[in-house]
Amino acid sequence: MRARTRQAILDAAITVLGQEPTVSLGAIAAAADVGRTTLHRYFPERSELLRAVNAEVTARLERAVGLARLDEGRGIDALRRLTREYFDLGDVLSLIFNQPHLTAEVGWADPGVCDPRFETMVRRGHEDGTLDPDLPPPWVHNLLWAQLYAAYGYLADSDTSRHTVLGLLVRTVTGAAGVKSARIEE
Amino acid sequence: MRARTRQAILDAAITVLGQEPTVSLGAIAAAADVGRTTLHRYFPERSELLRAVNAEVTARLERAVGLARLDEGRGIDALRRLTREYFDLGDVLSLIFNQPHLTAEVGWADPGVCDPRFETMVRRGHEDGTLDPDLPPPWVHNLLWAQLYAAYGYLADSDTSRHTVLGLLVRTVTGAAGVKSARIEE
DNA sequence: TCGGATTGGAACAGTAGAGCCCCATTTTCG
DNA sequence: CGAAAATGGGGCTCTACTGTTCCAATCCGA
Structure with a gap:
């Protein structure tokens, strides 16, 4: 109906x-x-459809954040859970990236401000020694979204299984945001 | 004239x-x-303008690849040089990301195939122990482009200096694509 | 089964942009 | 300076999309 x-x-x-x-x-x-x-x-009107889409996307993102339990465990583990939950969003990823203005307040745009729960998670990771303390929370937010989009595109265009791509994604997000125990000298 | x-x-x-x-x-x-x-x-016609833009973008990308000297030094050093050169492309980054179909053959789309010079560089990094051998070259390609775009957006929206953003970018790309000497257990 | 609810096809005007042409004005160069 | 080149304003048609209305066909529950 x-x-x-x-x-x-x-x-x-x-x-x-x-x-x-x-x-x-x-x-x-x-x-x-x-x-x-x-x-x-x-x-x-078109604008009303867009608003409804925005609401739908916001709800799905909110649900993913809830499922990731950002306030539990080490910072890196929470970030990994969030990565997996976000990756499951599918088409929504593409939309968020191609219409940043549509989902501005919830997505990855405006790096100066990001979800306070996300920020708390990153700061916890800084303190528990699992996330790189040189990376500010908004930067981690941005890098997570960027890699999500890259992974989603990779999944669509290459013939790699979803599971494999998720593995690559978690590995590179961990490497990018995680603490560097022995960095290769410049 | x-x-x-x-x-x-x-x-x-x-x-x-x-x-x-x-x-x-x-x-x-x-x-x-x-x-x-x-x-x-x-x-x-509009299409002719788009073709000319495509040619211009292709030339700038080609120039950046040349300046990065992908065939010199360790894999990770070549990747870092390429990251810096690409970051200097400025507006072109935004265009490549928002019009993937326009610059398809040269950009980051179609992960199955990427520039052979890039692929050679990554494989060299695998062998010299500076790049994560578990990451296929097209994945590194995708990863680099996604981080570039995220960095460019971060630069535009936050009030962080270009130099600082470039530092974060290189650090992040290095962490994501570089070899993991002591990975944090899952 | 019957009746209201839902659907979707068709046609309409209004709008915006593309592609095209003409011609007056300005710039550039011999 | 004078001619050729380059510029840009204005107007025209054509197309695609939006927003709207009307109405016949279909679906679903009482």
């Missing part, structure tokens, strides 16, 4: 907008297997 | 297209301080 159709539109919008941010409403409707008229009935 | 105007248009196009991939030709002309008619005289 209503809720079902609405969700189908939102899912299709997330997928298609992530690939082509300026895609027409007709194309979104087609991707959702729905008539353009129906789409207009649920979201009279 | 001709060459001067043409270059002004290309420079403006690279900057503006990097921020808004669907920007109108009128806006590009305005950014180049040139009449819309003049732009149409140099590039009769």
Whole structure:
């Protein structure tokens, strides 16, 4: 019924907008297997659809943060959990990267401010000696998102399994943000 | 004269297209301080402008690769040099990320294939013990581009100096792609 | 089964941009 | 200086998309 159709539109919008941010409403409707008229009935204006997409993405991100239990264990372990949860977001990653203005307050844009829970996690990692103390929390936030996007693209374009890509991702995020015990001299 | 105007248009196009991939030709002309008619005289169709931009970007990337001397020194040192050269590309980074299809053959898209010189460099790093042998060259390629873009965004949005951001970038890329001498256990 | 709810096809005007042409103005160079 | 080149403003058509309305067909629950 209503809720079902609405969700189908939102899912299709997330997928298609992530690939082509300026895609027409007709194309979104087609991707959702729905008539353009129906789409207009649920979201009279494009901006309203975008707001709804924003809300949906925000909710999914929030859920991922909750599942990652950022306040438990060592900083690096929490960061690894968050990496895995974010990686599972799929199409949402592409959307967040291609429409930073759409999901600005929640995503990776505006490095000066990042989620306080994330910041607390990184600072804990600084203190427990598992995260590189020279990297400010917003930088870690940025690098995590960058590598997530790289991993998602790698998954789409190369024929590597999801599991393998996740392994590579966690390994490089750990190397990038983790404390360097014996750094190779410049 | 001709060459001067043409270059002004290309420079403006690279900057503006990097921020808004669907920007109108009128806006590009305005950014180049040139009449819309003049732009149409140099590039009769939008696609021709895009091809010229592609050529320009390709040339700048090629120049950066040359300056980085990928075939000299240890793998990690060559990767660090390349990181610095790419970081200097400025607006081009934004364009490459926001228009992957435009610069597909030269950029970071299609992870299955990457520049043979880059691949050789990474493999040398595997053998000389400076780059993580568990990371395939295309993954390192993707990783580098993602971090470059994140660094560029960080530079634009936070009030951190260019030099500081470059330092964070090199440190992060080194940590992510470099060999892990004593990895923190999972 | 019946009736309201939902759907989607078709057509419409309004808008924005692309591509094109003309011509007056300005710049550049011999 | 004078001619050729270059510039840019204005206007025109064409196309694509948006937002809207109307209405027939279909789906679903009472």
